[in-house]
Amino acid sequence: MRAARLTVVTAAATAAALTAVTGCTEKSKAGEGSDHVINVTATDDKCEVSKKEVPAGHLELAIENKGSKVTEVYVLFPDDRVVTERENIGPGTKQRVTAEVKAGDYQIACKPGMKGDGIRQAIKATGKNTAAKRDPRLDKAVAEYRAYVQAQADETLPLAEKFAQAVKDGDLRAAQAAYAGSRIGWERTEPVAESFGDIDPKVDVREDGLEDGQDPATDWTGWHRLEKALWQDKKIGDREKELADLLIKDLKDWQNRVGKAEITPTSMANGAKELLDEVATGKVTGEEERYSHTDLVDFKANVEGAEKSYALLKPVAQENDAELTAELDRQFAALDTLLDKYRADKASYEFTSYDKVGEADRKELSDAVNALAEPLSRLAAAVVAK
Structure with missing residues (x-):
């Protein structure tokens, strides 16, 4: 119920966000320089990405929320269908998300406060238009x-x-x-x-x-x-x-x-x-x-x-x-x-x-x-x- 979560985030939600980080951020350090990894830095008014092109196949988002609001990050098709998402990313926390993308155009959207259409960045997956092996x-x-x-x-x-x-x-x-x-x-x-x-x-x-x-x-x-x-x-x-x-x-x-x-x-x-x-x-x-x-x-x-x-x-x-x-x-x-x-x-x-x-x-x-x-x-x- 995505829309129903657009409320003031409770202590339980923040705890869940913090818990989800434990055990995955350290493991995520390896491979951060990979062509398949996009570093996403979210703030209350920005959504910065480390690159605009990645090879088709497996995609990883290394997300860091440097803002003061709980945020969520999406990978979207051009028609706004969702490829993948990660919600309830608390201030000062990191998350890592793995997805699969075919060659084509996409958008990364950060939604500070988990409302609205989000702050968006266009990205492209390049290569053959085939699914990841x-x-x-x-x-x-x-x-x-x-x-x-x-x-x-x-x-x-x-x-x-x-x-x-x-x-x-x-x-x-x-x-x-x-x-x-x-x-x-x-x-x-x-x-x-x-x-x-x-x-x-x-x-x-x-x-x-x-x-x-x-x-x-x-x-x-x-x-x-x-x-x-x-x-x-x-x-x-x-x-x-x-x-x-x-x-x-x-x-x-x-x-x-x-x-x-x-x-x-x-x-x-x-x-x-x-x-x-x-x-x-x-x-x-x-x-x-x-x-x-x-x-x-x-x-x-x-x-x-x-x-x-x-x-x-x-x-x-x-x-x-x-x-x-x-x-x-x-x-x-x-x-x-x-x-x-x-x-x-x-x-x-x-x-x-x-x-x-x-x-x-x-x-x-x-x-x-x-x-x-x-x-x-x-x-x-x-x-x-x-």
Whole structure:
């Protein structure tokens, strides 16, 4: 939910950003002079890059935030689709991101404060217009992940339609009951939806995630606008019924486009990290589902999506970095076990209402997320062809 993270960054988010740096900045020093590495220096009003051309294939961004605001850095196609991104980069911290690019034109965007279109620099990938050389098992992983993403979209539509119909019927309780389940497939695969740039702000934005100049009365759409009506306002009017239809229209657009998304092994790995960032900045803090308090449903779905990407990439990653995959196995298992404490049984998506989860338990959840996020930030590098 990129747009929904455009809020004042909490202490948990800053901690997550700092944690993600630990263990990767030292490893990143080697190879900083490589033709494939672009050093990105972000400040509150600049986005400086060390070079404007790189060879097609694997690309690494060595990012340093020298500004006073939390920032995020994107590699974008000319039409603003996302190649890769790294969010919640705290002031004074560094991050390293691995991606794959074909020959062509791109933009690097730094977004201080995580708002707006960002400060942009044009770059070019040169050479033959072919994908980076990679292990055939990774091509299989991409194909399986593409099928998974499409299946999640296909399975989401009937659940969302059930939710939307309850809203249109004016049935408050039925709409509340259908709400969380309608979001699971989206939350599992959100980085792919976000890669299009225009869908996420329509269906998953929070009120405080609207851009400057947008009017909540007319410009706020999607699940969270309906969430507020159902739990805070406790009423369904004509506007909510219109928004239910619009939600389905936008989700059908997502369903039709998701199969055409640009997916690579590194985008899968980076997407898994993005899903953990989603948890750290929205779910653990209780900001994501601030009216319904169904944050733990989203939390679990984010973790499941990250775990799916990891499982598909693991055979190659394990050969390249067995220590990393052993750590990821431990941390995924620990987080899954911790989440099980908050639901009736392992087959159920009925989680404890998040407003009933105390501060000490929230910290335990946050610590488990951070413990997984750091090694997960190194997964993309582990699947890069040697």
